[in-house]
Structure formats: C-alpha cells, structure tokens
Amino acid sequence: MLVFILRRLAQSAVVVVAMSVLVFAGIFAIGNPIDVLISPEADEIERAAAIARLGLDRPMHEQFMRFVDGALGGDLGTSFVHGVPALGLVLQRFPATLELALCAMLVAVVLGIPLGLWAGLKPDSMAGRVIMTGSILGFSLPTFWVGMMLIMAFAVTLGWLPAGGRGETASLFGVQWSVLTADGLAHLILPAVNLALFKLSLVIRLARAGTREVALQDYVKFARAKGLAPARIVGVHILKNIMIPVVTVLGLELGSVIAFSVVTESVFAWPGMGKLLIDSILQLDRPVVIAYLLVTVLLFVVINLIVDLVYSLLDPRIRLGGGRA
Amino acid sequence: MTEPLLRVDGLRTHFLTRAGTVKAVDGVSLHLARGEILGLVGESGSGKSVTGQSILGLVDPPGRVVGGRVLFKGEDLVTAGEKRLRAIRGRRIAMIFQDPMMTLNPVLSIGTQMVEAVQAHEKVSRAEAWERSRRALARVGIASPDERLAAYPHQFSGGMRQRVAIAIALLHSPDLIIADEPTTALDVTIQAQILFEVQTLCRETGTALIWVTHDLAVVSALADRVAVMYAGRVVETGTVAEIIGSPRHPYTRGLLESVPSRNRRGVPLRSIPGMTPSILDLPEGCAFRPRCDRTTGACAVMPELAGERGDRAWRCWNPVGAEVRGDAA
Numbered sequence: 001m002l003v004f005i006l007r008r009l010a011q012s013a014v015v016v017v018a019m020s021v022l023v024f025a026g027i028f029a030i031g032n033p034i035d036v037l038i039s040p041e042a043d044e045i046e047r048a049a050a051i052a053r054l055g056l057d058r059p060m061h062e063q064f065m066r067f068v069d070g071a072l073g074g075d076l077g078t079s080f081v082h083g084v085p086a087l088g089l090v091l092q093r094f095p096a097t098l099e100l101a102l103c104a105m106l107v108a109v110v111l112g113i114p115l116g117l118w119a120g121l122k123p124d125s126m127a128g129r130v131i132m133t134g135s136i137l138g139f140s141l142p143t144f145w146v147g148m149m150l151i152m153a154f155a156v157t158l159g160w161l162p163a164g165g166r167g168e169t170a171s172l173f174g175v176q177w178s179v180l181t182a183d184g185l186a187h188l189i190l191p192a193v194n195l196a197l198f199k200l201s202l203v204i205r206l207a208r209a210g211t212r213e214v215a216l217q218d219y220v221k222f223a224r225a226k227g228l229a230p231a232r233i234v235g236v237h238i239l240k241n242i243m244i245p246v247v248t249v250l251g252l253e254l255g256s257v258i259a260f261s262v263v264t265e266s267v268f269a270w271p272g273m274g275k276l277l278i279d280s281i282l283q284l285d286r287p288v289v290i291a292y293l294l295v296t297v298l299l300f301v302v303i304n305l306i307v308d309l310v311y312s313l314l315d316p317r318i319r320l321g322g323g324r325a
Numbered sequence: 326m327t328e329p330l331l332r333v334d335g336l337r338t339h340f341l342t343r344a345g346t347v348k349a350v351d352g353v354s355l356h357l358a359r360g361e362i363l364g365l366v367g368e369s370g371s372g373k374s375v376t377g378q379s380i381l382g383l384v385d386p387p388g389r390v391v392g393g394r395v396l397f398k399g400e401d402l403v404t405a406g407e408k409r410l411r412a413i414r415g416r417r418i419a420m421i422f423q424d425p426m427m428t429l430n431p432v433l434s435i436g437t438q439m440v441e442a443v444q445a446h447e448k449v450s451r452a453e454a455w456e457r458s459r460r461a462l463a464r465v466g467i468a469s470p471d472e473r474l475a476a477y478p479h480q481f482s483g484g485m486r487q488r489v490a491i492a493i494a495l496l497h498s499p500d501l502i503i504a505d506e507p508t509t510a511l512d513v514t515i516q517a518q519i520l521f522e523v524q525t526l527c528r529e530t531g532t533a534l535i536w537v538t539h540d541l542a543v544v545s546a547l548a549d550r551v552a553v554m555y556a557g558r559v560v561e562t563g564t565v566a567e568i569i570g571s572p573r574h575p576y577t578r579g580l581l582e583s584v585p586s587r588n589r590r591g592v593p594l595r596s597i598p599g600m601t602p603s604i605l606d607l608p609e610g611c612a613f614r615p616r617c618d619r620t621t622g623a624c625a626v627m628p629e630l631a632g633e634r635g636d637r638a639w640r641c642w643n644p645v646g647a648e649v650r651g652d653a654a
Contacts, residue, residue, distance in 0.1 A: 227415035
C-alpha cells in the first residue's frame with residue numbers, strides 16, 4: 001500500500017512539472033498584460049518601469065526559472081492586479097468553490113443512485129422512462145441557461161431563494177462557510193442544484209446501466225434462490241457492484257466540478273475560484289491564472305489517489321500491492 | 326400411492342419476446358419422492374434449466390410460468406405469493422447453478438454470503454450463523470473454514486467455489502436441491518469428487534435432488550431416475566437402467582450413441598443429424614421429427630407421453646424396439 005502511494009506521488013510530481021511548463025507557455029500566448037494594467041496615458045518611461053517591475057522585460061525561459069525558484073518556496077508570484085500573493089488569493093476563494101462542488105456532488109449522488117437503481121430495475125415502467133428522459137435533458141441543456149432559468153423561476157418569479165452571492169457565512173477552522181448558516185444555505189441551493197444537474201444525469205445513467213447488467217448476473221439469481229429479501233439483494237448485492245464505476249467517474253468529476261464551476265459561479269455571482277479565474281484571465285493577471293491552474297492540477301492528483309484507495313475498499317479483487325493475492 | 330415430495334404437472338413457461346412466444350417449457354410433468362435423485366437430461370435449449378428455475382419461480386422476465394402446477398408437499402408454488410416463495414427458497418428447496426465463477430457475488434466475502442443465507446430464514450445471532458457456516462464448509466471438505474469465510478470468491482478455485490455453493494445449499498438441510506449443471510464448468514477430476522460428495526450428502530440428509538445436465542454419463546453414475554427433455558417437453562422417462570439399457574425414444578438412443586465408449590473403439594461416433602430446433606417456430610407434431618430416422622405420417626401429430634407405467638413412458642409413435650408402423654418414410 002505504501003509503495004503504491006509513493007509510486008503514485010512520484011507520477012503525480014511529473015504531471016505537476018509538465019503542467020507548470022504548459023501553463024507558463026500558454027499564458028504567454030494569451031497576450032501582454034502590460035496593455036491592460038497601465039493607463040493608456042502613461043508615457044514610455046512609466047511603461048518601461050512597469051515592465052521592469054513585473055519582470056516582463058526578461059526572456060521567457062528566465063521568467064520561467066524565476067517562477068520555478070519561487071514556486072519551490074511556495075511563492076507563485078504576486079497578483080499584478082491585487083498586489084497580494086497569487087496563491088493566497090486563490091486559496092482564499094477555495095472554500096467557497098469547495099462547498100459548492102461538494103454540495104452539488106452530494107445532490108447528484110443522493111438523488112442519482114436511487115433514481116438510477118429504480119430505472120435499472122424497472123426499465124420498462126413509466127417511472128423508469130421518465131427518469132431516463134429527464135437525464136437526457138440534464139445532459140443536453142446548457143448549464144448557464146438552466147442557471148438563468150432557475151434564477152428566473154425561484155428568485156425572480158417566486159421569490160423563494162436569493163439570486164446570487166454567498167449570503168451569511170460562519171467561521172469553522174478559520175474559514176468562512178455558507179453551509180453553516182440558514183441564509184448561506186439558502187444562497188447555496190440554486191447554484192448547487194445548477195452545478196449538480198449534469199452530474200446527476202451522469203450518475204443516473206451509470207447507476208442504471210450498472211444495475212441492468214448486474215441484475216442479470218447469476219449471483220443475483222443465486223441470492224434470490226437463497227431466499228433473501230429484495231431489499232438486501234438490491235441494497236447490498238447490486239448496489240455494491242454498481243458503486244465501482246460510479247465512484248470512478250465521481251472521483252474524476254469532483255475534480256472537474258471544482259475546476260470548472262466557472263459557469264455556475266459566474267451566473268450566480270458566487271465568489272469562488274472559478275469567478276476569480278475568469279476575472280484574472282480578462283485582466284491578464286498571469287500569476288493568479290498560473291496559481292489557479294496549479295492548485296487545480298494538485299486537486300485532481302489528490303482526488304484520483306483517494307479514488308484508488310476507495311476502490312480497494314469496494315472491490316476486494318483490487319489489491320494495491322502486498323496482502324494475499 | 327403416497328403424495329410425492331414434488332409433483333410438477335403440465336408446467337408451461339413461455340418467454341414473450343418481440344420475435345414471438347418462445348415456449349421454453351411446454352407441458353412438463355415430473356415427480357420426485359423424498360430422497361430420490363432425478364436426472365433431467367437434454368441438449369442446450371431443451372428447456373431443462375428453465376424447468377428447474379420455474380419450480381422456484383426464478384425465471385427472469387420476459388419469461389413467465391403460464392400454466393401447470395408445481396406441487397411441493399401438496400402446496401402449489403405457481404400460485405404461491407412471492408413472500409411464501411421466499412420462505413421456501415434456500416430453506417426447503419435450494420438451488421445450485423452451473424457456473425461457480427458467477428454464482429458468488431465477487432464483492433462480498435464468503436462469510437457474508439453464508440451468514441445472510443442463514444439469517445434470511447432463521448433469527449439467529451451473527452456468531453451462531455457464522456458457526457453454522459463454518460460447519461457447512463467443513464462438511465463439503467473445505468479446510469480451515471474460518472480463514473475461508475473471511476476470503477472473497479476470487480481467492481477460490483472453480484471447484485472450491487462450487488463446494489461453497491453446495492455448502493450454502495445445504496445450510497438449512499432442504500428437502501430438495503435443484504442442481505443446474507453444477508459440474509459442467511469444472512475439471513473432470515473435480516467433477517467426479519463433487520458428484521461423489523453430493524451423492525453422499527444427499528443420502529446422509531435424505532435430500533432429494535434434481536440434477537439438470539446434458540451429460541448422460543454423469544446421470545448414469547448419480548441418478549435413480551431420468552427424464553429426457555427435448556424442445557420443452559419430456560420425451561422419455563424411466564429408471565437409469567431402463568433409459569441407459571433400453572431407450573425407447575429415438576432421441577434418447579441418439580444421445581446414448583453420441584457418448585464415447587470404450588466398447589466401440591475405432592467405430593466412428595454416431596451423432597444426431599441436424600440441430601436443436603428453434604423453439605420459436607416448432608413444427609406441428611413431434612418436434613424431433615425432422616431429425617428422426619423412424620418418422621412416419623403419424624408423427625405429424627404430437628404423441629402423448631405413454632408407456633408401461635406412469636414413470637416409464639415415452640413420447641413416440643414408433644419407439645425403438647418396435648416395428649415401424651405403416652408408411653415408413
């Protein structure tokens with residue numbers, strides 16, 4: 001197990017290094033930030049001074065080495081726009097995105113698995129067909145449009161829920177969380193549902209496909225032949241088998257939900273990392289964009305590692321090195 | 326005559342598919358006394374497995390039992406509710422399936438799967454259920470049962486898994502075990518061991534056995550009586566000696582001749598010409614007619630199962646050993 005984790009960490013380090021090179025090269029292609037940062041009336045001297053201050057007069061490889069030097073010390077540069085360390089800026093926004101993503105995943109799992117099981121066990125029933133049709137809608141409707149419709153319906157017309165922002169937050173472990181207050185929770189519902197919709201459809205389809213396959217296996221028939229109650233057959237024999245693909249995809253998707261909640265955060269003015277990224281790209285705030293992307297890469301790496309570990313809990317056939325095999 | 330343990334009467338199981346109605350089992354009648362071993366023999370697609378599953382109401386949709394009765398100790402299982410069936414499954418009638426690789430859930434430990442089988446029918450503590458599972462494993466010849474209970478199916482060989490399945494079937498000392506080709510997927514040596522063990526265990530516990538198989542050699546070593554199935558119907562039934570020694574139905578004779586034997590060394594093996602008919606569109610009359618060398622005009626009408634006595638009968642107008650009557654084709 002330890003060997004496995006170490007090997008995975010080494011692989012991950014390679015990924016992080018490769019990503020930082022790509023990100024650095026990519027950010028140069030977007031444009032020159034200096035045009036955005038200083039006022040058009042500034043003269044040549046001010047302009048040159050600003051370029052030198054930001055280190056933009058150096059060749060690209062030299063800038064990269066300076067960046068790596070700083071990164072190894074935990075310094076990903078200072079935001080051009082805000083004048084504070086970029087990493088701190090990203091991490092400060094991280095809890096907002098994390099709670100939004102986790103709530104969305106929770107909605108997707110808690111609703112998606114039962115619905116998928118139902119649709120898989122009774123594929124020809126009315127409910128089964130409705131669930132599947134609904135999941136196609138969830139897949140195909142664009143997130144931003146659904147978000148706006150949700151605001152229209154629940155915030156504007158009905159006035160039940162707030163349209164944007166985080167609402168009141170409470171502090172836990174020195175971080176502000178919306179989930180801990182009633183007002184924050186009310187603010188969280190719409191964006192979480194919006195972000196969950198696509199994942200929900202995915203979970204439903206995965207659970208349904210898995211259920212249909214597993215339900216026909218001999219071991220399910222054998223379980224019935226043992227005289228087990230249907231609840232035990234579905235809840236243990238079938239559920240445990242379909243969880244393996246569901247966990248795989250959810251793990252990968254959790255990363256992407258965190259990384260790409262950009263659209264939902266923009267629609268609902270949710271002050272998370274995604275919103276920060278969009279703003280930073282518009283302002284060509286290079287250090288913030290790089291810090292964001294590196295944090296995202298690290299997140300993916302960590303989540304994948306956790307998924308692999310959860311696997312071995314779910315499926316005894318997967319042994320992560322060592323043990324009886 | 327005393328009431329037999331199991332009496333299947335005119336059982337019909339049909340599969341309603343888009344292509345039409347598949348009459349997988351079409352009027353099968355069987356009976357079984359306590360402790361008796363019945364071999365249910367037939368080719369693939371003859372309906373023998375579906376017959377076994379129909380008895381316990383385990384046929385998956387689109388299959389459905391559409392007619393007949395399954396009297397188990399006088400109680401009709403066809404009309405019994407799902408709850409009543411659940412109380413019988415595993416407790417009074419147990420089942421063993423063909424592929425031991427597939428019958429145990431890969432993500433649950435053997436212990437979990439045995440304990441749940443015990444607790445499904447009896448309110449006992451986990452510790453007691455574990456102890457019973459341990460004894461059941463020991464009884465089918467599995468060494469160090471404690472360690473084995475904690476293991477998962479993939480850590481077992483095929484033969485061991487089938488032993489586990491048999492141990493599960495024996496947990497509640499059922500009156501009847503339906504074994505659906507349980508040795509087909511195993512090595513010949515393991516097959517022999519399992520056969521011997523099952524036979525011994527059934528004799529010890531007085532459990533009756535329906536052994537579904539395509540292998541006449543297995544049946545001759547194990548069973549008391551045999552029922553031969555073809556295209557969803559029983560075509561011949563009798564004691565093992567009668568079926569092996571003097572088959573009356575041309576299909577049974579064909580099956581026997583296609584078994585390799587030491588006594589016919591060097592002689593080309595006979596096979597039954599043609600193949601199992603699609604039961605989607607069976608011809609009128611005797612289903613074996615197109616492959617039979619004793620066909621006459623009479624065969625256009627389905628013969629009844631008839632013979633010397635109730636349990637020695639065949640479904641043929643021109644049985645082997647009799648003159649082919651009339652307009653021989």
